[in-house]
Amino acid sequence: MADSTMSPRRPLWPVLLLPGVMVAAALAWSAFWLFSASQVDRIVDQWRAREAAAGRSYDCGQRSVAGFPFRLEVRCDNASVALTAQTAEQAATQTPVTAKLAEILVVASLYQPSLLIAEFKGPASFADRGQPVSMELNWKTARSSVAGLPGTPERVALVFDEPALDGFRGATRVPLARARHAELHGRQREAAGAEPRQLEVDLKLDGTSVQDLHPLLADPFDAHLRLLLSGLKDFCPKPWPQRFREIQAAGGRIRFEQARIQQGDMVAVATGSLELTAQGYVDGELQMVASGLDQVIPKLGIDKMLEQGVSQSTLDRLAPGVRAKDVNNVLGALDRAIPGLGQVMRKNANVAAVAGIDALGQETTLEGRPARAFPLRFVDGAVMLGPLKIGQTRPLF
Incomplete structure (x- = not known):
């Protein structure tokens, strides 16, 4: 006889519902991941096409997509x-430079594939x-980020830890540059009124030294x-010489919103803006304030230039009205500006060179230390400290 107290048989679908939902969700997520993977692959291809239009052609020996399920x-x-x-020299010769490295790993979030x-x-x-x-070029770590793809990038960052650049002279490896840390950031910035957007570039260098470029850069510095x-x-993507040429044609400028360099006890800051000449040279003037300038005079080669002397005609052109009777007064001012350099002048230089150094600027302070304020001029690419040429820049296009 059947037991009338037995409970009715329960349906199985509530038991199977949750696993079924989980399986469906997993399938949907897998489909979403595969779709996103195809989108990232497409974005990378579009980015490569943009870079190729700018003269930078990227290629892979082998490419793969992974990261399931969350990235x-x-x-x-x-x-x-x-x-x-990419430089004025390359633009003139059209000689490509090929760079090769072992691996690039690009990572994107499922929810933000444009980054x-x-x-x-x-x-x-x-x-x-x-x-x-x-x-x-070697490094401890190197990484970058690009935001705004596949359209025009809005922000770009490139960061290196302990980069080291070496050259080769035959079979001999020659150190060219070292840094403890280097960062380069670029982003679009809205301009006032109806002007087009501007490009902000931020460069940080820690413990950096550069060989065979200028003696001042051979010792470690921060910038x-x-x-x-x-x-x-x-x-739009384009080579940098073309972009600089467009900036010059539009009357654009390179404005220094912040510039600080420290090397040992020497600290220098600068403000101002520069423009480009029709020949592609940097032209303009920066207002500089520097402390500890006496420490870098030998590296700049100023003492050597002063020892060579200049003619009276040069003196009349650079410092009209200065005569021999003014030498002692000028030398005294020079000693106050750069201690010890006045003595070098008394032994080796003539009035023109001394007058040029004295005209550098005025006494001031920088970060609580005695300093000198003076203009740093760029004349068709030549870097001028007063009337003395201390460097030469190359044309940008």
Whole structure:
């Protein structure tokens, strides 16, 4: 006889509902991830096309997409980039430089595929087409980020820890540059009124030294530069010489919003703006304030220039009205501006050179220390400290 107290049989669908929902959600998420992976792949391809239009052609020996389930990773093994017309010299010769590195890993969030974060595995080697490797760049870590893709990038950042650049002279490796840390940031910035957007560039260098460029750069220094480029026609991909040419044609300027360099006890800051000549040279004037300037005089080569002397005709052109009877007064002012240099002048230099140094500027203070304020002029690419040429820049286009 059946037991009338038995409960009715329960349906199975409530038990299977939750697993079914989980399976459906997993399938939907997998489909979403696959779709997003295809989108990131497409964004990378569009970015490569943009860069190629700017003279920077990227290629991968092998590319793969991974990162399931919560992020997307595009890995490029045996990566290479051919750089064409990125400097005035390259634009003139159209000789491409090829850079190769072991791996690039690009990571994107599923919810923000327009922001790409990349890590680079070194070293990177550089060579002219058909030539042996001429330079090699290595680092402890290297990473970058690009926001705003696949359209015009809104922000770009590149960060290196312990970068080291070496050159090759035959089979001999020659150190060219070292840094403890280096950062480069660029972003679009709205301009006032109806002017087009401006480009802000922020560069930070810590513990940096550069060989074979200028004696002043051979010893470690820290630098922070924030520049604002105006006169940009657009932000379409193009080589830098072409962009600089457009800035010059539009009457744009390179404004130094912040510039600070420290090397040992020498500290210098600068403000002002520069423009470009029709020949591509930097032209203009920066107002500088420097403390500890006496420590870098030998590196600038000023003492050597002063020892050579200049003619009376040069004196009349650079410092009209100065005569021999003014020498002692000028030397005294020079000693106050740069201690010890006046004695060098008494032994080796004539009135013209002394008058030029004395005309550098006025006494002031910088970060609580005695300093000198003076103009640093750029005349068709020549860097002028008073009437003395201390450097020469290359044309930008």
